[in-house]
Amino acid sequence: MNATINNEQQLYVYQHVEGYSCWGFAPAFSETTALAQRLQREDLLPDLGEFGQLSVLDKHQSLIRLAAGVDLGTWFDPKTPTAVRKILEQLRKSGERVRLFLGDTDSGLSWLDEFDVIGRIGRSCGTLKVPLLIGDESDAGGHAILDACLIRIQRLSDGEDLYRHEYFHLPDMNLTTDSNHPYPYVILVEGETHARFARQAQACHWMAFMAGEVTQPLA
Template identity: 45%
Template sequence: MANVTLNTEQQLYVLDHGHGYSCFGFANARDHANQMAERLKRPDLAFGEADFGALSGYQKYLAAVEAWGKSPLSRKTYFDPATDPKAARVLERCQEAKAKVRLILGDTATGRTWLDEHDVVGRIGRSTGALKVPLLIKPGTDAGIAILTACLLVIIDWESGEFLFRHPRYRAPDLLIRLVEDANRPWEVLHDEQVVARFPDIGKAGAYVAFMRGETVEPRIFQ
């Protein structure tokens, strides 16, 4: 088991695995433990006032995961706290249908996208273990990465371009293409007056803008 210490300034549990370190936020531990405690009907697993920012809080989280893994609920997909229920249902349907999708993630409080271009296209899978979380499996592979389901703004069917889920606060980003004096990459894309990408030709810049606004454009066209 990892040795756990506290970083109170950044509100993190720091896990020393012997061969490297990882971090887990105080708020994450609390929210996950409380969610599992509620669904398991085990109030003893929920955070108390003294657990936030204490080692006892991380132990509560581990106990909740262990209890979840021993319950029938462990056979179901586990979603992050604050995941929109509609997004969760769409992900489940996409997993069953083995459908290829495009994900747009960002800040659900503002609807602002993170403008991710990597690891956002693939089919939906599910991890193993006590918490079976949704995975995005890229085309041509069997492995996947965990989806930040609480940060989903849009889920798009890749074949039809249909928005299967759209967060009520989502707004397509306003992007501007401009020509600058650069011999290698003269076409810039700006978002909120900040340069977010540069391209050697306007076709790639246009494809990037279309992709970031939700069109099902193959990323390899502009990457």
């Protein structure tokens, strides 16, 4: 295994021919634990003393080899609520298009993601088939969903919330103007410039999209 440990940032760092990739200590430990439990291999369960050690990666690799050919269904982050898992699976089977809102799952605060948030639900290939968001009807693939960070799932056809965090809310947003700028309509988020627009209608549409009041972003 070509991996090293970065204790300062709590990351495993992998070196590849193309460059480097990393995996956090916490998600590595969590996924290895969940996989060992799913496969009923207590001998490969990492203990707390191994947190941040290469032995966690060794156990993870062993578990992945054992899981090859085993149908584990859709693989969700261990922190993903059961309600979210059920809804994503229903959407994967129905093919309905949705809008995903990501944010802090403790407070319900939206991260105001505006790109790669609309599409239908699919799942990846491989041993751990993670949920994907497929952005275009013609696409054969998509990108992995941060399913543990979902705070709202909205159906596009009618705007209905299929899932909504109990405390879902937006950060403080205000629309102001700056006549000396070519994009004079400024959206402040928590007092800081977040976005600029040439027309007021565009700025208002963006704010409405962030709130889920309209289901389509600006064209």
